[in-house]
Amino acid sequence: MVESMAVVRRHLADVIDRARREETPTITTRRGKQEAVVIDIQEYRRLREVADNAEEAWLNRLADEAESEGVEGAISLEEMAALLRAQQD
Structure with a gap:
């Protein structure tokens, strides 16, 4: 509607x-x-959980790819998450 x-x-x-x-x-x-x-608040919470899980899976995939390639200067998963959150603000 x-x-x-x-x-x-x-x-x-x-x-x-x-x-x-x-x-x-x-x-x-x-x-x-x-x-x-x-x-509805329950739908909002469900959508936030889906988004958070998708972000975490994506970050894990990026970290795994970087680790498997042995990329120099790679950053940790926590650092990557902090950078992405900072971009959202």
């Missing part, structure tokens, strides 16, 4: 109930541009 910010503001309780009870996300728009999504 896609609704303008004005509609979401007027019906926020309904938007939240719809996300929670019906598991229906609402994409909010401002001046025709998609800005945010209202989703």
